Amino acid sequence: MAISLEDVKALRERLGTGMVDTKNALVEADGDIEKAVEILRLKGAKGNAKRADRSTSEGLIAVVESATAVTMIELACETDFVAKNEKFIALADQVVAALADSGAETVDAALAAPAGSGTVGSLIEDQAAIIGEKVELRQVARVTGDKFAVYLHRTSKDLPPQIGVVLAYTGDDAETARGIAQHISFAAPIYLTRDDVPPTEVENERRIVEQISRDEGKPEAALPKIVEGRLGAFFKQVSLLEQEYARDNKLIIANVAKDAGLTVTGFTRFKVGA
Structure with missing residues (x-):
């Protein structure tokens, strides 16, 4: 049977499929749009299996x-x-x-x-x-949480958000909360406080920085202080409240939140492909 351009256009707009595939499905379905939808879905499902890896x-x-x-x-x-x-x-x-x-x-x-x-x-x-x-x-x-600051960041103006941050907090300063959420998108902390870092991860970092310090020839008597200093730098990297604020590196996040009357109760950060 003859397939109208109107039917092809309507099905393409509905499914977003290609012109040739859409027309062929309608021909196979004798013009029955719902049957054509099923044909295209089944064809696509087979493609899904091929794309699995x-x-x-x-x-x-x-x-x-x-x-x-x-x-x-x-x-x-x-x-x-x-x-x-x-x-x-x-x-x-x-x-x-x-x-x-x-x-x-x-x-x-x-x-x-x-x-x-x-x-x-x-x-x-x-x-x-x-x-x-x-x-x-x-x-x-x-x-x-009680209140939230949500920040979605586009790494390219022609793409949808590629980084997303949700910050949960208590307090009334929404502007500062959003600033902290923006900081998280940039600084990528993993934990809220140093107490949230798993002990096994801390001990592994301690072992590594101690070995690095020994390999650098640091005096044995000075090792404990050097190791603790390097562990402090590690906590500043992974713990949000200990990080230097991206907008003012003279401040740490804990003080920024405190001065604004905020208590950060949690956060999550996603990055596409990370």
Whole structure:
């Protein structure tokens, strides 16, 4: 049967598929649009299997905020071309909204969470089949707290956010809280305080800096003081409250927060591909 250009256009707008694939699916389906959708999805699903081993180094960060929690995800794809595609961005919005409703806090729980008539996992698979690239949910976080500062950073003006930070805090100075969130995006701390660093990680760092100090020929009597000094530098690198403030390196984050009447209760930082 003859296939109208209007039907081809409507199906392409619905799925984002190529002209030739769309027309061929409609021909195979004898003009039945819903059957053509099924044909294209099945064809895409086979493509998903072939793409399983491909790397996903591009993508975006998406966030949904409620009164008591913020949900943040990293949705990954293969190319920056897809990362800025409207359908990929819309998929990320659907996924993060579904996860905010479900309360999922891990990738496994997120993939099993309900989304529409299926799950988040099936939604991603279906859209990956249409988009034509491997798409995966790489990271999920749910940050709870009293108040939040959310900062999304674009590493390129033509791409969606590539770095996302959620800062939970108490206090009233929202501007300073946002400044700390921006600092986190730049400085990439791992822990809130030095007490949050696992003891095994501290001991491993202690062993390394002691060996470095010995190899440098430092006096044995001075080693304990040198090692502690280098451990202090390590804590400044990984612990948010001990870091020098990116906007003023004469200040440390703990004092910036204190002077603003803020208490930082937690944070999460995602970076695409990291």
